[in-house]
Amino acid sequence: MEKVFIIGLGLIGGSISRAIKKEHPSVQLVGYDIKNDQVQMAKKLGIIDQSAESIKEGAESADVIIISTPVEQTLNVLTFLGELSLKEGVIITDVGSTKKKIVDHASFSLPKTVTFIGGHPMAGSHKSGVAAAKTHLFENAFYILTPGSNERPEKIEQLKKLLKGTKAQFIVMTPEEHDSITGVISHFPHLIAASLVHQAEKKEEMFPIIKRLAAGGFRDITRIASSNPVMWRDIIVHNHDVLIKLFDEWIQEMKQIKQFIEKLDKEQLYTYFEKAKTYRDGLPEREKGAIPSFYDLYVDVPDYPGVISEITGYLAKEEISITNIRILETREEIFGVLRISFQSDEDRMKAKQCIDRYTNYETYIL
Numbered sequence: 001m002e003k004v005f006i007i008g009l010g011l012i013g014g015s016i017s018r019a020i021k022k023e024h025p026s027v028q029l030v031g032y033d034i035k036n037d038q039v040q041m042a043k044k045l046g047i048i049d050q051s052a053e054s055i056k057e058g059a060e061s062a063d064v065i066i067i068s069t070p071v072e073q074t075l076n077v078l079t080f081l082g083e084l085s086l087k088e089g090v091i092i093t094d095v096g097s098t099k100k101k102i103v104d105h106a107s108f109s110l111p112k113t114v115t116f117i118g119g120h121p122m123a124g125s126h127k128s129g130v131a132a133a134k135t136h137l138f139e140n141a142f143y144i145l146t147p148g149s150n151e152r153p154e155k156i157e158q159l160k161k162l163l164k165g166t167k168a169q170f171i172v173m174t175p176e177e178h179d180s181i182t183g184v185i186s187h188f189p190h191l192i193a194a195s196l197v198h199q200a201e202k203k204e205e206m207f208p209i210i211k212r213l214a215a216g217g218f219r220d221i222t223r224i225a226s227s228n229p230v231m232w233r234d235i236i237v238h239n240h241d242v243l244i245k246l247f248d249e250w251i252q253e254m255k256q257i258k259q260f261i262e263k264l265d266k267e268q269l270y271t272y273f274e275k276a277k278t279y280r281d282g283l284p285e286r287e288k289g290a291i292p293s294f295y296d297l298y299v300d301v302p303d304y305p306g307v308i309s310e311i312t313g314y315l316a317k318e319e320i321s322i323t324n325i326r327i328l329e330t331r332e333e334i335f336g337v338l339r340i341s342f343q344s345d346e347d348r349m350k351a352k353q354c355i356d357r358y359t360n361y362e363t364y365i366l
Ligand SMILES: NC(=O)C1=CN([C@@H]2O[C@H](COP(=O)(O)OP(=O)(O)OC[C@H]3O[C@@H](n4cnc5c(N)ncnc54)[C@H](O)[C@@H]3O)[C@@H](O)[C@H]2O)C=CC1
Pocket: 007, 008, 009, 010, 011, 012, 013, 032, 033, 034, 035, 038, 068, 069, 070, 071, 073, 076, 077, 095, 096, 097, 098, 120, 121, 122, 123, 124, 125, 126, 127, 128, 129, 130, 228, 231, 235
């Protein structure tokens, strides 16, 4: 039986694990994470079959190793893997949002008997953690692979076959191409989104109402600023060469628009917006990726048909509104984890107290 070892049981590691299990039920999925609560949750949700006590324990008997940690940690994990006695022919891949540093690091840390294929599933969300993992997170998304030039094509095919359940579309490119492209469409926009949020926050002292008015377009353009700061800090540091160049180009662009505005050049301003609209309107629509912000509460419940109405009944009694509710997929079908989403943290805390009062189900926030 093929054994797949997942290092880093978060949103992406958990989603990949689910997708593998769906397509290949006989694969043995073993997981490891530095955070024990993530490991326990992954087991409870049936995302992994078993956990490993250490990377060594899981890696040395694995046929495929998937590293799904923040990119800076991925380098440490690769160094560590390079010191172990791995199976000959093992395939190692990662899911990091940057590729050049990782592929370079893999090529000097790992022995030649193992195959390293860099990977990046280009979908996700601003949520973190294994509880948010979904089997279909990557459906219709692009999944970039950056194999080393010496890797055998059959190894790439073997990895694609294992990952078939993601229903993603695979594209092979060089790490440099990958980092230049994701710099423009993902990493740099992230910096801009964060800077817009800071700009609004600075104005709050002068206009306290600004927060309440910053809805609609502002929320759309800054949604990605709600993502995991550790993950993004690491991505920006890894891709700094590309980003510094993009900064220079962006500053030039901003100077140009500023001039149009200073000169009140209506024609240039119109053309600027009109050209942006034409290009933007021509972008292909993608159904995945954009998951709006929710405040989630988790409740361990026995998996019986009336459980959702029981819980919503208590919440209705206290007039607490919810935005979403669902039982996360479980394999044991004895206990389930109910995920209830709220509009605000205040509602979530009220709901937690309410459920704690009416039931003896365990409630928690991740
Ligand atoms: N979140 C997203 O939308 C996307 C993220 N990625 C990439 O996927 C990777 C993981 O991201 P997420 O799953 O979103 O993060 P996450 O925070 O949900 O999960 C990462 C997990 O790695 C664990 N971890 C950290 N250091 C570790 C170590 N040394 N050994 C074992 N476990 C360790 C953490 O405890 C955590 O559970 C990152 O490299 C990111 O660049 C790629 C595509 C989309």
